[in-house]
Amino acid sequence: MSESLTTVLAHAGDGQAEKKYRGYASVPEVQPVYMTSVFAFDDVKSVDDIYEGESEGYVYARMHHPNNEAAAEALAFADKAEAGLVFSSGMAAIILSILSVVKTGDHIVSSPVLYGGVRDYLENELKRFGVDVTFTDFGDPENVRAVIRPNTRIVYTETISNPLMQVADYPVIADIAHENGALFFIDNTFASPIVANPVKYGADLVLYSATKYLGGHSDLVGGAATGSAGLISGIKKKLTLYGATLGAAESWLLSRSLRTLDLRVTKQSENALKIAQFLEKHDAVEKVYYPGLESAPEHALAEKLFNNGLYGGMLSADIKGGEAAAVKVVNNLGFIKYVPSLAGTATSVSYPAKTSHRAYSREELEKAGISLGQLRFSAGIEDADDIINQLESALGSL
Ligand SMILES: *Cc1c(COP(=O)(O)O)cnc(C)c1O
Secondary structure, three states, rough: OOOHHHHHHHHOOOHHHHHOOOOOOOOOOOOOOOOOOOOOOOOHHHHHHHOOOOOOOOOOOOOOOOHHHHHHHHHHHHOOOOOOEEEOHHHHHHHHHHHOOOOOOOEEEEEEOOOOOHHHHHHHHHHHOOOEEEEEOOOOOOEEEOOOOOOOEEEEEEOOOOOOEEEEOOHHHHHHHOOOOOOEEEEEOOHHHHHHHHHHHHEEEEEEOOOOOOOOOOOOEEEEEEEOOHHHHHHHHHHHHHHHOOOEEEHHHHHHOOHHHHHHHHHHHHHHHHHHHHHHHOOOEEEOOOOOOOOOOHHHHHHHHOOOOOOEEEEEEEOOOHHHHHHHHHOOOOOEEEOOOOOOOOOOOOOOOOOOOOOOOHHHHHHHOOOOOEEEEEOOOOOOOHHHHHHHHHHOOO
16 A cells, blocks of 8 residues: 555654664663653554553553653662652642642641742642641651641651751651651652662652752753652552653653762762851851751751761851841852752852742741841852852952
């Protein structure tokens, strides 16, 4: 049968050539981007077999595709977890993971110090579904024990808090959750799998904004979760249902980024420690918040829980002179740009009172320990001396 021009062109670049390539000895050095929404079959039985779990294969890209599986597998390995999943954003990862285990009448115990969107979700949005949330200070794990209830389904916190970089005793918190039949979820975005692997200390689910260290180049938005195979498989059903799957291009970028995760986060952590030590000694600086500093209240705990003597790339500092001084520093930071996100290869500065915690009133800011003179730094992979010279010059402008 010879097809017409229209028919032949309608098939240009379709996936049928894959069958031919499978017989070749060579494979692409890097996984191709599978820019396809769906997979094609020659017969009915092949699709039946995949749905019945009798054979492996892809059907539809909202369910899964080779690119998001590759990224999820690498992440699960990095986190020493049984399984992983990637999502279209960190918020999607967190919300779908929570939704997949709670029902009306359930209760959550959470730290109040959370990424703004997550705090908003727990405090305001979940109420509509009849899920109650109690916020308590996780600085003392006994506070968690005091408010946990028989219907508590999730205990939720972050490995390193924003912007004060506090580290809670999460192995103890995980135990308290489990003794009460609850799951322990932890957002490990600020630490990354290089600095902390909470699964080792009993976390049931580790959550990420992949937009930050996992992506690491300020060029993708994504999310991830790692944990036990059972929990991940339940979340995957909701992910497919709600349709927050990470697309092929972003998944590909994420895998590309994971190849250098260890190198980047190691350098960023080393640079952050040098910056913290420099700022701590500087006359224009009131206080520095970084768990890697000997002076940090949680230094010993962080040293015990974190990997390879690394404490992550994030730190904050109170600049003497409040808002006027902080603004002057930001405006004089040269190659260190004001970026209301974090974890890129370039060092950046953020201003919590004016970005991530903008919704807080003066009183709330004060209660949370966030001053108008407080700046947050995300250490990049540049030469540490260059970063310090740039900071020295900005602080010298005061
Ligand atoms: C950015 C961030 C999120 C939200 O992730 P998105 O990728 O922006 O949806 C959640 N938690 C933490 C700690 C974050 O920094």
